[in-house]
Amino acid sequence: MNDTPLLQVKNLSTSFPTEQGVVHAVNGISFNLDIGNTLGIVGESGSGKSVTAYSILRILTDPGRITGGEIYFKGENILNYSEKEMYDFRGKKISIIFQDPMTSLNPVYTVGNQITEAILLHTDRNKKEANERALNLLELVGVNDPQKRLKQYPHELSGGMRQRVMIAIALACEPDILIADEPTTALDVTIQAQILELMQELQKKLGMAIIMITHDLGVIAEMCNEIIVMYAGRICERGTADEIFYNPCHSYTKGLLRSLPKFTKDREKLIPISGTPIDLLNMPKGCAFAPRCKDAMQICLSELPKEIPINDFHLASCWMNVKKVYDEVKEGRKNG
Amino acid sequence: MRKFSSDKVPRKKLLSLHIDVDRFLPATSEQKEQQVTMLPSTTFFKDGMRKLFKKPLAVFAIVVLSLMVLTIIIAPRIVPYGYSEIIKVEGKRDRGLKNLPPFTYSEMEQEAIDNGADIFPHIFGTDELGRDYFIRVVYGTRVSLTVGLFASIIVLVIGLLYGSIAGYFGGMVDLIMMRIVDIIYSLPDTLMVILLSVVLDKVIGESLHGTAFASIGTNMISLFVVFALLYWVGMARLVRGQILSIKNNEFVLAARAMGASNWRIIRKHILPNCMSVIIISTALQIPSAIFTESFLSFIGLGVQAPMPSLGSLANFARGGMQSYPYKLLIPAIAICLIVLSFNLLGDGLRDAFDPKLRR
């Protein structure tokens, strides 16, 4: 395996200075993404998942600013790119699809216009060739009657169709990475499954890497080989899907999994996570999840937990794991 | 996937971190709560007022308007001249009293003062008939503010009633009521105001003679009538739209399920929820009414002479504007200040109270 990852995010921090104070949306997160892999980012609303995605493409809305860290794409730090270089980067190297297909397409332009726009920007195809490409793309994403769709306006399509169009736009220039920012949240359950299937199929066909952002653990389980769990702009736990689902080592992940219905014989009670998400304006000194954590300890309130390996494919930042090591050692001493 | 790199703290090393075992004791729920800094809870109104008073421009507007209101209340009690009084000096007419510059006395007045008489200064001078200009401007401001306020209240009451009935009952009632609104809305309002003012002046002029209304003049009455006939449609549309959007909320359904009457639902549930929008648009209606009044005064359809309004004062001052530009400037600045203040206040209220602007 080539040693430089396709995408390497190092210590990324993003914040939004507002009238009330600075909102720390993302606080020093790092992760890698390899060619053809699918990385899942889970967390509740406000945990900084989407902001992370926008930071990678540098499309934060005012007053959002990347305040620290590096983002390497194929070994190049894109934070050093000029805005002009970014134009050539966005949509060509990394593209993104958004949560709400209803509002993500420009209402006053036809579908065809919006797909060809990306093609004309990034390739030297002429208008006619771009149109042909757009037609192929619509076929690829499974839109029926593509010839007709090209000339239609977004409001004439259903939600699922629009999301397919969004995917077509994102794939127009065969990007290396596709970021899917809650691509199925606004869709019906049956349509959700279709869209996810389509994305997996396309990944196999085109070989791109996918970053899947969602609060839906079901989606993540189905799609991803590596999972990052985020809370309050920090990574609390990461690992393979199996590790995260069957061996959660952070209280927040455990809480998340407990709040998920299981279709097993024994009727387990669903346990919601109590409390409300943290106020990003006033971040606590210690672990951000501590005020809601039922296992919180003194140290959790005063000190940020460090990320420690559980095994070769699993990292977690929770003081509970440290305590466990201590307890084991103590136990060992007693017995030994 | 690739294995995680070894730059993380390995498990074994944890023991050398020198962590006090006491710190692994569970945290109490009080301690947890302390971590969460709650925003001070405020009511919608308090929060809005706090925001309003944080805006320097809105505060400026409130101060200017308060000063004006104070002036028009106090000044007539202090200044010993009437707005239509042609000033006499010791009972005699004084030709020298016409068109005096600010803070000056005529020769006759000067003589009287030298003889020990106490004559109140002409703060803004006098007009071409020998009337005190300051008191005329004060009364003019009073008329303009009154017009603005009353016109807005008329618009508010009619628009609110009409809009809430149409919006609340919906269906056929709404359809017919809103068609009427559409037609009135499509009429060019200023032209209609002119037309109706011309006519009403003649029609109701006779019948008003001798009543209390005579002093404010037929034009003023017709202005109010016109506002009552035409200008409420904007408010009615606004209220209806608000009600339609609120009506479908679950809390209204819940109230109805509990057997609340229509009137109670409108009063208790719907109106409080669209109050902020209504107040803001009323605040913005006042300057537009003042604009309309001054416009009508300008084309000769405003208040009845000798009653002044800021518009008519400015209009009359155009005649001698090269010789006495201040006579034009004073009422002009007064109008600008009033309109500006109301606009700023309206903007401030919108920023502070409109929930749609809140994030």
Added chain:
Amino acid sequence: MLKYALKRILLAMVSVFVIMAIAFFSMNAIPGGPFAKEKAPEPAVQAVLEKRFNLDKPVMEQFFLYISNIFQGDFGISLKTGREISTTIFESFSISAKLGGYSILIALIMGLILGSTAALTRNKWPDQLIVFFTTLSVGMPSFVLGTLLLLVFSLILKVVPAWSIENQNYVLPIIALSLYPTAHITRLTKSSLLDVFGQDYIRTARAKGVPRIKVIVKHALRNALIPVITYIGPLTAYSLTGSMVIETIFTIGGLGTKFVTGITNQDYPMIMGTTIFLAILMVIMTLISDLLYRAVDPRISFD
């Protein structure tokens, strides 16, 4: 779209009818009627009046005859001068149209430029300057501004000559007339653009790698223009009524001046005729701007 257009045209026709009815019957409500004998100066004019307004017929018949005359371009004659009102209107309207047309054009162009600038430089100095300018402008009645401009530039500094038939200098009148709508359109454009900038499709465009300038021009401006189009109707109405004041101040012999003179002279047929003429014009402009609005926004035209 067609259904909407028909509905809208029908509404416009009803409005015109209502306007005519209000004009006619309110004038008839004046004690003695609008054509009362003592107001006509000469017996000759009086005789023509009787014939032209069919005063010998019942009121309802008078009304319908008056309407049908108007549609044939016959607005009756002036009580004061005895001239054909239609002649007066068509003579003087060209001047008002020039003044109003230029003002509308300038207000639209300046408003769009200033509004976009303000939106793009939000909370920086150009925006603050523009906000200052618009706040002041919407607080200044046009007759105050017109008078001040005339006083300062024509009478004191003498840099711009006053308007006359031989020397038709429209600079000051146009400034006076277009300042308020400019400020209004500026505000409208700014708030509309800021609203559009927050929309998801702008983020989509940026994510596609569309350059900033193209995002603004292609994706934002077209959407932001939609509410501005609806303002064209009220803008016309403002310019036409505003020109009454501005023409009077600058002594421009346009339709506005004639109208104001008619009011002063209590020349009722003149007031009636001019009101109806201007009202029809405004209704038509509102109709056009409404239809244009639907045409530009595909979401509505296909409903």
